[in-house]
Amino acid sequence: MTAVYTPFDQGRRAQGSFATKPTDFTKSLRTNVPWQILRFVVINLKMIRVIWKSHH
Template identity: 70%
Template sequence: MQQIEERIRAYDQNFTTMIPTRFVRFLRTCVLWQIIRFVVINLKMIVVVGKSH
């Protein structure tokens, strides 16, 4: 197991992270979109809790 970890090096050419696009950054900072997502998630939670009672 240790041999595999030694071959994986952070910040190597093959070790990349995803960079968010301009649209994704906009959605993450848009207050209106966050409110909509908040309402949708809460409605889903109400449905799940309602089914369990």
């Protein structure tokens, strides 16, 4: 079933004003090498788990 759209605001001024934004600390962690080495391991394990679950 299709839904017909209701009006919305495409205005640029409103855009992004209420978007969640990362703090400086969060941004710094994204490229912090020791932290990212740890995340590399964690993310790989999470991905392997999903791949494993998909294959079985």
